[in-house]
Amino acid sequence: KYTNGGSLQWVRKGQGPEREVAYDIVVDELGYVYVTGSANGTTFSTNTVTFNTIQLSLTGQQRLLAKYDSNGNIQWVKFLGAYPNDMAIDQSSNLLITGSFSGTVTFDTITLTSLGLTDIYLAKYDSSGSIQWVRRSGAPGDEEGMAVASDASGSAYITGRCCGSGSDSTTFDTITINHTGTSYNAFVAKYDSSGNIQWADIILGNHHELSQGIAVDTSNEVYIAGNFKGTILPFADTVLSTSGYNDAFVAKYGASGTQEWIQRGTGSSYDYATAVGTDTLGNLYLAGNFRSSPFGCDTFLLINNDSGLSDIFVARLSTGLPCNVLASFSPSSTEACINDSISFTNTTSGTTVFEWLENGIPFSTATDTSSVFITAGTYAVTLIADTGLCADTVSMNITVNDITPGASIVPSGSVAFCQGDNVMLNANTGAGFGYAWYLDSVSLAGGLDSSYIASQAGSYTVQITDGGCDSTSVPINLTVNTVFTISATASICQGDSILLGGDYQSSAATYYDTLSTIEGCDSIIITSLTIDLVHTISQAFEMCQGDSMLAGGIYQTAAGTFYDSLYTTKGCDSILITNLSIITVVSSFSASDTSICPGGAVTFINTSMGASNYTWQNNGTTFSSSPDTVWQLFFMSGGTISLIAIDSVSGCNDTSYFTVQVVPGPNPNWSIFIFGLDSSYCTNDNAVTLTGSPVGGTFSGNGISGFLFDPAVAGVGTHAITYTLPPGPGSCLAFTYANVNVSVCAAIDGIGNNLQVSVYPNPFSNETTVRFSNPGGVKHTFYLHDVLGREVKRVEDIRSDKLIFKRGNLSGGIYIYQLEGDKRIIATGKIIINI
Known part of the structure; x- marks a missing residue:
């Protein structure tokens, strides 16, 4: 790592048993460094590669991805599944890597298998090295991803070569592009941040076309650079043909993948464009190498003096129309003192966007601007004028002078003093110095000497002038501590005392104390004392019988008077007297029978006390909420009757229960059934024979004659057919019944049953x-x-x-x-x- 001035900061290595190579490097906004490379461990017995504290075992030649922090400390290293040609980083510090692979490869947990000789891959990792997704593009031939870039939304763009020998097309997920010629073509494709293909295009020609560089500007317009041989078929209505062996080219796509324009470099030999880039001003930069002499870039010609060898070229292009802007400006002065402001008037003609730089650092984008110079030296002020298509730059040097030494203040005493005191402030002296003193940036009358007696609080500065330049001291802050008169209030409980006025006081009055502050200045404290009384509070509560309430320090369940001592918000004891009474509600009722036959009735009489509302329930299901005192119920099976008695005012309630037993029929284990009876009949249907289970019972109901049911005799309507067994213990009968519906069926003639x-x-x-x-x-x-x-x-x-x-x-x-x-x-x- 080097500083922007070229000073070396640190060097790190990855060491293995054989050949280790670094392929690419990118840096994110936080200064983290990401590197791709490879290591080979096929010969030596120690097949490991070491990155400081991290060591990986090798199985042949393997590709690597590593992360360092800004100080060169290794963060992590991992294996890549395939050869990485290029790497880019998006605004969220995600890594985008493209290259080629053959056969089956694995990226962490994702496995890909090539369709042909080699396929293109695009992989996305987060800043922790976790794989997010991998996309494969390929065909039966030979394809390779050569370069990758990203836009502000995290979309990925790749370029390279595709559709090699044996392929008529290459597929990018759901998009297929067809190729021409006998060799490979250049391609470009866009994926969104989730790896979904957005668009893809191909540069068609009759020999071979290769794209090795890609860039995206702030408008998401795409530029690719490479070389071609032969003829490029129409690209945005432009046809290009080489003038020699290989010519360099650069092409532009719109944000939606439309072809915009294409240009080439001319020469008679081998010329290649290998990299392309953009800046925020809309300029396009192209780099590569050439053997031709001369080598032409538009109107520029480059001479190669080494016949047969390659030279490097770098070019800047506008992305649209020719550039016709000439940057110029005029400063208010080219020489100034420290902290002076110099105005810069822009004299560039035409409508442009401007950027001002001071020693290469941007400080303004206004048309006209100014700058305050706070340190001495020579400053290069630069104006960049940008038309949106191209830009021009002009620079001018500004000299800034200084007073040596600069102004300073030394106080003769403490900078914090009591009200009425003062302190002398002394400035540094020198031959020919002039002085001006300021309090809170306001000039002090009479403050023209090297010393000043200060009695007010605030921020003091002194300005010293010498030879046309001035220097202002660092502010010195003075604090004036006031003698305070403080009014306070205090309160105590009746019977307590407090230290005031030099003694313990227990009466309401005003008391005075004199104190010294930590700064040594006296202060007066005036305290107004009040007395808080002790209160006695009475309260009354009712609760339901069986409930409890906290009173007298415990939970009470009986009526009575209880006492509690409470603290008020002022901390004084108060007595709380609680009078507790009990609301009694008693649920009770009587029953006429405790044991009945199935279908029998029981009469219940309500004898409850203290309630106004009642709820009757049978096995938990409410059957009445009436205040009636007498109820009669019929039972087919046993059940538990409950009566809930409720006082509607207090909500207090009580519940009583009674269990009714139903005596079984002839055999309590029997289940009684009727067989041979349908649920519906026509009046013209024949009579049917019925059977009952268990046997020994009798049938009854409309249309019944012995064991026969005749729909014609029963007539139209719904009829209950009952099967009853002889009485059992307790003289209880056992029976069951079924409902049957008889209708007139006269609408369709010839009703019959076809055996088919x-x-x-x-x-x-x-x-x-x-x-x-x-x-x-x-x-x-x-x-x-x-x-x-x-x-x-x-x-x-x-x-x-x-x-x-x-x-x-x-x-x-x-x-x-x-x-x-x-x-x-x-x-x-x-x-x-x-x-």
Whole structure:
């Protein structure tokens, strides 16, 4: 590392067993340094490479990425997956690296495999060396990333060569570019900060085109530089042909990837452009080497005196129209004293953007400006005039003189003194010196000698003049300590005392004390004393029976009077008297029975006290909030009845419970079922035979005759069919029942069951499957009608042998279906949807 003046700061090395090479270096805004390179460990037994305190083991030739701080201390080193041709850094200190690879390579956790001989890669690492993403671009031929750059948003731009022998195109993620000629072409591509391809372009020619440099200006316009042989096909309507072997070229793209312009350097031999850069003024810089003599850059000709060898060239180009600005300015003076201000008047003609520099450091962008020179010496003031297309520079030297020695002040005593005292301030003396004294930048009358007697607080300076120049001293600050009269207040509790007026006081009055400050100046303290009384406070509370309240130092559960001592905000004791009373709410009720048969009733009588609201619950479910005192409930199974009694004013409540036992039927372990009964029937359906489980019971209800249910006898409507077993212990009956719906079904004639059609399940709740014979794949139509003959659903174009029918929004009941095939009804049947 060198300073900008060329002084060496530090040198660091990476040491290994064989050949170690550094390829590229970048520096971020915090001064951290990032280096790419390689190390080879194939020959010696100690196959390691060492970077100060970090050591890596080598397995053959491996590529490296290392980070140093601004003092040259190594931060980390890691392996790269492939050869790095170029590296750039974005504004967030992320690293962008491009190059080429073949076969399968790994970047940390990301693995790539080439499509051809060599492929392009673009990798992004954060400043800690963690891989963010890697992108591959390639084809069956030979491709290589040669240079990379970044813009202010973190987007990445790469350039190089692609579409080598054996390739007609190269793919960049979702973008494919086609090539021409017998050799490779130059390319440029843009990715966003997340690695998504934005655009890609190719410079087409009939031989070979290679791009080795790339730069992005502040408007995100892109410049690439390289060389070509033969003819470049139209680029922004321009066709270029070489005049010798290889010619250098530079090309510009717009921010969206549109071709803007292309230029070349002319010569009869091998000429190459290898690097390109921009500045904030819009200038474009180009570097490379040439063998031609002469070598032409626009109107400039360079001579190569070493025949057959290469010379270096550096060129500055405008990015647009020719430059016609001539920078000039006029200073108010070319000689000044320290702290003088010199004005600079800009005399440049035309509308331009300006930048002023002092010894190479920018200090203004105004058209006209000025500068204050605070140290002696010679200053080079420079004006850069920029049209936006090009810039011109002019410089002028300014000489600044000084008084030696500079002005200074020495006080004869302390710079802090009591009110009414003073201190003498003495300035340095010299032959011919003139003096002017200032207090807080205001001139002091009579302050014309080398000494001044100061009695006021403030910032004092002295200005000494000599030979036309002046020097102003560093300010000296004087402090005048005031004799204070301080008024204060104090308060004490009744019966306490406080030290005031030289004694302990216990009465309200005004007292006086004299004190010396730390500066030695007397101060008077006047204290007004007040007496705070001790208070007795009474309060009353109610609480519900069973609750507790903190009083008398503990939690109380019974009524009474309790005493607490409290401190007021002024620190005096106060007595708190608490009168506590208890609100009593009692929930109680009686029951007519404790054990009943299923379906039996129990009467409950409310006998609660102290409540205004009541909530009755059965097994935790509220069935009444009525204040009625008598309730009768029917039970099919046992349950716990609870009564919550509530005082609506205080919110106090109490709950009582009672358990009702339901005596089981003939066998408490039996489950009683009815079989053979559907949920819906038509009035013209045949009677059905019913069975019950367990056996031995009897059926009852409309349409029941013994074990038969006849829909025609039951009639239209909903009927409850009951199956009852003989009495068991406690004379309790066991029974179950089912509801059946009977409807008039007179809308569809010819209802029958075609054995070629099956509906299962039937009845159903959500969906059923209709199956029928259809070996030829004939188109069928399925119709569904309600019991009044109205069509409620149709399914057409059925070519398979089954239909999955979904209930949808159809209500429960009986429906008639018709299945039509070859334009004739082939089946009619009944479908029942559960209610």
